[in-house]
Amino acid sequence: MEKLEVIIFWLALVSAGITSLFYVRLFFIKGESTIYHRLASIFSIATLISIAIVVALQWLRTGLHPFTGPFSAKVFYAFSVLLVFSVFEALYSKKVPRIKSVGVLIFPTVVLLMLLAWSQFEASSSLPPALSSFRVFVHISSAILAYGSYTVGTIFAVIYLVQENQLKRKRGLQGTSQKLPSLETAELATHRALGIGLIFTVILLLTGMFTAQMVWGRMWDWQEPREVSALIMFIVYSFYFIVRDVLGHRGRKSSYIALIGFAVAIFTYFTPALFTSLHAWGRGF
Amino acid sequence: MPIIGAGLSHKTAPVEIREKLSISENKLPEALSHLLSKDSISEAVILSTCNRTEIYAVTEEVDQGKADIIDFLSEYHNFDRNAFVQALYFFSEEQVVRHLFRVASSLDSMVIGEAQILGQVKDAYNIAYENKATSLVLNRLFRHAVECGKRVRTETAIGEAPVSVSYAAVQLAKNVFETLVDRAVMVVGAGKMSVLTIKHLVSNGANPIMVTNRTYEKAQEIACEFNGIAVPFNERFEKMAQADIVISSTGAQNYVITADDVRNLMKKRKGRPIFFIDIAVPRDVDPEVAEIENVFVYDIDDLKNVVDENLKERKKEAEKAEKIVEEEVSEFLAWLASLDVVPTIKELNRIANEIKEYELEKALKRLNGLNEDQVEIIRALAHGIVNKMLHTPIVKVKEAAARKRGYRYVVALRYLFGLDESGKGDES
Numbered sequence: 126m127e128k129l130e131v132i133i134f135w136l137a138l139v140s141a142g143i144t145s146l147f148y149v150r151l152f153f154i155k156g157e158s159t160i161y162h163r164l165a166s167i168f169s170i171a172t173l174i175s176i177a178i179v180v181a182l183q184w185l186r187t188g189l190h191p192f193t194g195p196f197s198a199k200v201f202y203a204f205s206v207l208l209v210f211s212v213f214e215a216l217y218s219k220k221v222p223r224i225k226s227v228g229v230l231i232f233p234t235v236v237l238l239m240l241l242a243w244s245q246f247e248a249s250s251s252l253p254p255a256l257s258s259f260r261v262f263v264h265i266s267s268a269i270l271a272y273g274s275y276t277v278g279t280i281f282a283v284i285y286l287v288q289e290n291q292l293k294r295k296r297g298l299q300g301t302s303q304k305l306p307s308l309e310t311a312e313l314a315t316h317r318a319l320g321i322g323l324i325f326t327v328i329l330l331l332t333g334m335f336t337a338q339m340v341w342g343r344m345w346d347w348q349e350p351r352e353v354s355a356l357i358m359f360i361v362y363s364f365y366f367i368v369r370d371v372l373g374h375r376g377r378k379s380s381y382i383a384l385i386g387f388a389v390a391i392f393t394y395f396t397p398a399l400f401t402s403l404h405a406w407g408r409g410f
Numbered sequence: 411m412p413i414i415g416a417g418l419s420h421k422t423a424p425v426e427i428r429e430k431l432s433i434s435e436n437k438l439p440e441a442l443s444h445l446l447s448k449d450s451i452s453e454a455v456i457l458s459t460c461n462r463t464e465i466y467a468v469t470e471e472v473d474q475g476k477a478d479i480i481d482f483l484s485e486y487h488n489f490d491r492n493a494f495v496q497a498l499y500f501f502s503e504e505q506v507v508r509h510l511f512r513v514a515s516s517l518d519s520m521v522i523g524e525a526q527i528l529g530q531v532k533d534a535y536n537i538a539y540e541n542k543a544t545s546l547v548l549n550r551l552f553r554h555a556v557e558c559g560k561r562v563r564t565e566t567a568i569g570e571a572p573v574s575v576s577y578a579a580v581q582l583a584k585n586v587f588e589t590l591v592d593r594a595v596m597v598v599g600a601g602k603m604s605v606l607t608i609k610h611l612v613s614n615g616a617n618p619i620m621v622t623n624r625t626y627e628k629a630q631e632i633a634c635e636f637n638g639i640a641v642p643f644n645e646r647f648e649k650m651a652q653a654d655i656v657i658s659s660t661g662a663q664n665y666v667i668t669a670d671d672v673r674n675l676m677k678k679r680k681g682r683p684i685f686f687i688d689i690a691v692p693r694d695v696d697p698e699v700a701e702i703e704n705v706f707v708y709d710i711d712d713l714k715n716v717v718d719e720n721l722k723e724r725k726k727e728a729e730k731a732e733k734i735v736e737e738e739v740s741e742f743l744a745w746l747a748s749l750d751v752v753p754t755i756k757e758l759n760r761i762a763n764e765i766k767e768y769e770l771e772k773a774l775k776r777l778n779g780l781n782e783d784q785v786e787i788i789r790a791l792a793h794g795i796v797n798k799m800l801h802t803p804i805v806k807v808k809e810a811a812a813r814k815r816g817y818r819y820v821v822a823l824r825y826l827f828g829l830d831e832s833g834k835g836d837e838s
Binding site (some may be wrong): 155158159161220221288291292293295297298299302303305306307308310373374375376377378 | 544567581582584589682683703704712716720766
């Protein structure tokens, strides 16, 4: 079973690599290429399906949830990035065909995550006892889904800033600007993706607090770096919604906040590696 | 069955003549039947757009065909031939194929790479086809031309970048707003250029259109044209708060829209993006405006630079397109040549001879001990049968080929004898 996982994992990785190449090619050629478009679509679906199979196989093996260690967590992270993007693509591509061009950043990101996953591959991993509860399953999976959404949101924020920069520099009729989705779409997609991320963050924090109450007898520990860092991440992203939706600063300002939020998210990710943390078993999760 | 083409275009004739000779789509069936009533014309397609009127025909005799086309044009339009004959160009054979392929690929257009012409060629052909004005040759020619046009569009970037200021403005607006449907537009000043730009925006769904001008009557006039709203000049900033796209083209010497105006405007708009297209000379919009967040300003120079750049780019792409056209032309000509009667007869004779020789050798090998006279008799027998069998079809096909649509017999002959697997006679 594990052998099969590894084989399909590599198929997915190669497929994601090929998809990246097609998207890069599509981005830089002049004009439209229906052949490349079709190939990119086929390979992106193949990538999504094969990663889904890897996740499913891990799941079947452990019985409770697929997160046995850094490898499986990162595979799921790659999967959630792809899943969120695919949902966006499916919802928007009819009205906004240019949304596809965002694949030029999404797929290299997926490749990167999968390579990171592989560097932390452990043979015959099984579920550590500390993680075998449904609460922990919800806790970890909502964390990873939040990261997947934030990653997609960050990519759209970057797209927004690039597009805005091109337009301001009077390059709105050149290749880059013409290939990328409009400011309106990029801004809206950022908002949606961060919204989904925020919902999962709330679930993440609540399940975390609940678990802490059960296991350690207290809900919150200001000494625990990952908890504090995750709270700051939550506050920054909430601030994004205040600035954008309450104060009405849609655009550059809100996009910068989205980037700051992601910087905090990355920091949060590495806290167990940097500090002594109760999330030590989550090192690399 | 030579193919000929005759016509005039923006390159050879002024608009006064072009509009006289143009034939509207609903009159094409009638015109085609008029044209086909000429004895020398066996197939015809009429392509009539605002930039060209061209007639493609299969004729039995080139000079007669040309004369008949001129007659047709003059009779049909009731127009003195001397008035237009000089503007006409004629093509035959290879040139006509090349010309049509270039037209379909938008290489002969006023604006190289414009997308409309391919559809117009397709429509012209479909109307001719539905009215049974075409047959094997023109069917193949026009389908091939459309294929060629499509190939040029997909394999080159000839139609990519905008080459008109108003079109460029629309493209830009679409990089700010995903769609222009129900985007409000405000027009400040009423130049000719702004009307053109409004047209483009409206055809992309922009709505409503607000027009303001120093003279209110003029604003009303244009507003009326687009079912829009006229706005008094001193109320322009209040209404601008509702607009997503502002086109400015006043004749004012100073900035009509200053940075302070726009800062106030953006407060009212709660920061929603706004796009200014400043096509006035001297400029209407203070350049400082472009630095405000969510405000995008393109002036006439920004647009013109891009348009000029894109035109250069299109010329480069056109060279690639010419190569594609050449490939397609030679492919078509190879097919056309296969319809000729003389090579077909030669080929038929060659195949018959091959069969004869093969069967003779086989038979003679088995008949041992024949003397030379006997061998000669057998050879003569085979030769006689083959020649006599082929004599009548060859004579008949030669006769038939000289008649209207006679190449059908050539096609049939090639089909029945399997002379080429590629030249399937299935398109008549």
